[in-house]
Amino acid sequence: MKHITLQLETLTCPSCMAKIDGMMKKTEGVVKAEVLFNSSRVKAEIDESIVSTAQVKQRIEALGYKVLGEK
Amino acid sequence: MHKTSTLIMATVLVVASFFLHRLYGYISVTIAVMLASTALAGYPVVRKAIGALRYRIVGIEVLVSVATIGAVIIGEYWEAAAVTYLFLFGGYLEAKTLEKTRSSIKALLNLAPETARIVKNGKEEVVDPKSVVQGDRVIVKPGERIAVDGTVEDGLAYVNQSTVTGESLPVERQAGQQVFAGTVVESGYLIVEAEKVGDQTTFARILELVEEAQDAKAKTQKFLERFSQYYTPGIMVLSLVLFLFTRDIRLSLTLLVIACPGALVISAPVSIVAGIGNGAKKGILVKGGDVMERLGTVRAIAFDKTGTVTKGEPEVVFLQAFDIDRDELLGIAASGETYAEHPIAKAIVGYASERLAQDIRIPEETNPIPGKGVVFVLGGKTYLLGNRALFADHTVSLEIHEPAIRAEEELARTVVIVGSTERVLGFFAIADTVRPQAKELLKALKKIGIRHVVMLTGDNERTARAIAGQLGFDSYRASLLPQDKVSALKELQAEYGTVAMVGDGVNDAPALATADLGIAIGGAGSDVAMETADVIVMSSHLSMLTHAVGLSRATVRNMKQNIVFAILVAVILLAGVLVRTVDLSFGMLVHEFSVLLVIINAIRLMGYGKNTKL
Numbered sequence: 001m002k003h004i005t006l007q008l009e010t011l012t013c014p015s016c017m018a019k020i021d022g023m024m025k026k027t028e029g030v031v032k033a034e035v036l037f038n039s040s041r042v043k044a045e046i047d048e049s050i051v052s053t054a055q056v057k058q059r060i061e062a063l064g065y066k067v068l069g070e071k
Numbered sequence: 072m073h074k075t076s077t078l079i080m081a082t083v084l085v086v087a088s089f090f091l092h093r094l095y096g097y098i099s100v101t102i103a104v105m106l107a108s109t110a111l112a113g114y115p116v117v118r119k120a121i122g123a124l125r126y127r128i129v130g131i132e133v134l135v136s137v138a139t140i141g142a143v144i145i146g147e148y149w150e151a152a153a154v155t156y157l158f159l160f161g162g163y164l165e166a167k168t169l170e171k172t173r174s175s176i177k178a179l180l181n182l183a184p185e186t187a188r189i190v191k192n193g194k195e196e197v198v199d200p201k202s203v204v205q206g207d208r209v210i211v212k213p214g215e216r217i218a219v220d221g222t223v224e225d226g227l228a229y230v231n232q233s234t235v236t237g238e239s240l241p242v243e244r245q246a247g248q249q250v251f252a253g254t255v256v257e258s259g260y261l262i263v264e265a266e267k268v269g270d271q272t273t274f275a276r277i278l279e280l281v282e283e284a285q286d287a288k289a290k291t292q293k294f295l296e297r298f299s300q301y302y303t304p305g306i307m308v309l310s311l312v313l314f315l316f317t318r319d320i321r322l323s324l325t326l327l328v329i330a331c332p333g334a335l336v337i338s339a340p341v342s343i344v345a346g347i348g349n350g351a352k353k354g355i356l357v358k359g360g361d362v363m364e365r366l367g368t369v370r371a372i373a374f375d376k377t378g379t380v381t382k383g384e385p386e387v388v389f390l391q392a393f394d395i396d397r398d399e400l401l402g403i404a405a406s407g408e409t410y411a412e413h414p415i416a417k418a419i420v421g422y423a424s425e426r427l428a429q430d431i432r433i434p435e436e437t438n439p440i441p442g443k444g445v446v447f448v449l450g451g452k453t454y455l456l457g458n459r460a461l462f463a464d465h466t467v468s469l470e471i472h473e474p475a476i477r478a479e480e481e482l483a484r485t486v487v488i489v490g491s492t493e494r495v496l497g498f499f500a501i502a503d504t505v506r507p508q509a510k511e512l513l514k515a516l517k518k519i520g521i522r523h524v525v526m527l528t529g530d531n532e533r534t535a536r537a538i539a540g541q542l543g544f545d546s547y548r549a550s551l552l553p554q555d556k557v558s559a560l561k562e563l564q565a566e567y568g569t570v571a572m573v574g575d576g577v578n579d580a581p582a583l584a585t586a587d588l589g590i591a592i593g594g595a596g597s598d599v600a601m602e603t604a605d606v607i608v609m610s611s612h613l614s615m616l617t618h619a620v621g622l623s624r625a626t627v628r629n630m631k632q633n634i635v636f637a638i639l640v641a642v643i644l645l646a647g648v649l650v651r652t653v654d655l656s657f658g659m660l661v662h663e664f665s666v667l668l669v670i671i672n673a674i675r676l677m678g679y680g681k682n683t684k685l
Contacts, residue, residue: 013166018336037337039285062122
C-alpha cells in the first residue's frame with residue numbers, strides 16, 4: 001500500500017471534483033482516494049501490485065487535468 | 072485556441088445570433104451563426120465529456136453535450152448556442168472568482184524565500200535556500216528575505232515578521248536573538264547562523280499547515296457530500312421516470328442539466344478557503360473547516376497562565392537568605408536549576424549569572440519532581456529547591472518563615488524555597504508580568520458571548536487569585552500538575568460544553584490536546600504547539616484571539632448561507648423545470664449565476680475584520 005499525493009493544475013470547476021473522484025474510485029488498485037478542491041490535489045492510497053503512480057497520473061491526465069507533480 | 076479568445080469569439084457569435092434570431096428568425100444565416108457559436112463554445116465541453124465517458128463517468132459536460140446535440144437535432148439552434156455559451160462563460164467567471172478566494176493563501180506561498188546569501192570559504196555566495204545546511208552563516212541585506220530560522224550572530228536590523236507572526240510593525244533584531252525564514256529585513260543587515268532550514272523552518276511548517284487546512288472538511292461539508300451521493304443518482308432516476316411518462320426528451324434533459332449541484336458542491340469549500348486565508352494573513356492558522364465550526368461554538372475558554380496571560384519571562388524580584396551568605400545561596404540555587412527548562416528556573420539562573428563572579432557549579436545529581444521542584448546534590452550535600460509540597464515531602468519545617476513567604480505570595484509572586492535536608496536556607500520571590508492586552512481580551516471575549524473564562528495554573532492559590540482577580544477571570548484553578556489541567560478541562564466540558572484551551576504549547580500540550588479546541592498563542596517557533604493545537608496564533612498578541620473566534624463564526628455563517636442558498640436554488644429550479652416554466656438556457660443561466668453568487672459571498676469573508684461586520 002502506498003500513499004500518493006498528486007498536485008494538479010488549479011481546479012476551478014465544481015464538477016471536476018466529482019469526475020476525478022469517480023474515476024479514481026473506479027480504478028482498480030486505488031484503495032482510497034480524495035480530491036482536495038482548494039489545494040487542487042489528489043490524495044490516494046494505491047496497491048502498487050495492481051496500479052502504479054504513473055498509471056494513476058495518466059488516467060487523471062486522460063480525464064483532462066494536468067498533473068504538475070508528485071509530493 | 073486560448074480560453075479567453077475562444078470566449079470573446081463565442082460572445083460575438085452568440086450576441087449576433089441573438090439579434091439575427093430576433094430580427095429575421097430562423098433563416099439560413101442565423102442558423103449558420105448559431106451553429107458556429109455552438110461548435111466554438113461546445114467543443115471544449117464535448118472533449119471533456121468524451122474524456123469522462125471513457126471512464127464511464129457521467130459528469131455535467133456529458134449532460135450539457137447530450138442536451139446540446141439534442142437541441143440541434145430538434146432544430147432548437149438558439150437553445151444550443153445559448154446553453155453552450157452560458158456553460159463556457161459561467162465556467163470562466165467561476166475560475167476567475169475562485170482564484171480570488173484562494174488568493175490570500177497563494178500570496179503566502181509566494182513569500183517563500185527564493186535565494187540565500189551564505190558565507191562559504193570566506194566569500195559570499197548566493198544559493199538556493201534548499202541547499203543551505205544547519206550551521207551555515209547566512210547574510211541578509213536590506214529588502215531581502217531571511218532564508219532560514221536561526222540566531223543572529225552579528226549585525227542589527229529591523230525585521231518585518233508579518234509573514235510569520237502577522238505583526239506589521241518591524242521588530243529590532245540583534246546578536247543572540249531569533250529570526251524566522253520568510254521574514255524581511257527592512258533596514259540594517261544580519262548575519263544569521265542557520266538552525267532550521269528548508270522544510271524545517273517555521274514558515275515552511277505554516278505553509279504546510281495552511282495547505283492541509285484548506286481542505287480539511289467541516290462536519291456540514293461531510294453531510295453535504297452524503298447528501299449529494301444520493302441526490303445526483305436520484306435526479307437521474309427522476310429524469311428517466313419523467314421521460315417514460317411524458318416522452319418529453321427536452322424536459323428530461325433540462326432536468327438533468329439543471330440538477331447538477333455545482334453551487335452546493337463548492338458552497339462549503341469556498342467559504343473555508345476564504346476564512347483560512349483571512350486568518351493566515353493575520354498570523355492565525357486554523358486547521359480546517361471542522362476547527363472553524365468548533366471554534367465558533369466555544370462556550371468556555373481556559374487559559375494557561377504562564378506564557379499565555381503573562382509574558383512567561385518571570386524575574387527574580389526579591390531574595391531572602393536565612394543565616395547564609397546571599398551569594399552562596401544564589402550559587403546553590405542556580406546549580407540546582409541549571410538543567411531545568413522551566414521559565415522560573417531560567418529566571419534564577421539568569422539572576423545568578425548576572426550577579427555572581429564565578430561560574431555556576433554543575434550539581435553531581437539532580438532529580439526533578441514534577442509540580443514540586445528539584446532535589447539535587449552539590450558538593451556532597453543534598454539540597455531542596457521548590458514549593459511547600461517539596462519541603463513537606465522531606466519533612467523540613469517552613470513554619471517560622473511562613474509569614475515572610477506568605478507576604479510575597481500576597482503580591483502574586485511565586486516563592487521558590489531553597490533548603491538543605493535540615494532547614495530552610497532562603498527563598499526567591501519571582502514575578503511574571505501580565506501581558507498588556509490580557510484584560511481587554513477577557514472583556515472582548517465576554518462581549519462576543521463566551522460564558523466562562525478560567526485560568527489554569529501550576530502556581531499556588533494566592534498567586535493565582537491575585538492575577539485572576541486583577542484581570543477579571545470568572546474563576547481560576549491553582550496548584551495544578553499537568554495531568555490536573557486535563558481533568559480540570561474535563562470538568563469544564565461537562566459543565567459548559569465546548570471548551571477551548573489557550574496555551575503557549577510548551578508544557579500544556581496534553582491540555583491543548585484534551586480540550587475540544589487547543590489554541591496555541593505565540594506559536595511561531597514552537598513545533599509542539601503547531602503540532603498539537605487546532606488553532607495557532609503565531610504572534611503573542613492575545614487580541615488576535617477575538618479575531619479568531621469572530622472569524623470562525625463568520626466563516627461558519629458564510630458557509631451556511633451558501634448551503635441554504637444553493638439548496639434553495641436547486642429546489643426552485645427543479646420545481647420550475649417540472650412545471651415547465653424553466654427551459655434549458657434559462658435554467659443554465661440561473662445555475663451558473665448561483666455558483667457565482669456562492670463564490671462572491673465567500674469572497675466577502677476575506678475582508679472580515681477590516682472594518683465591516685459580517
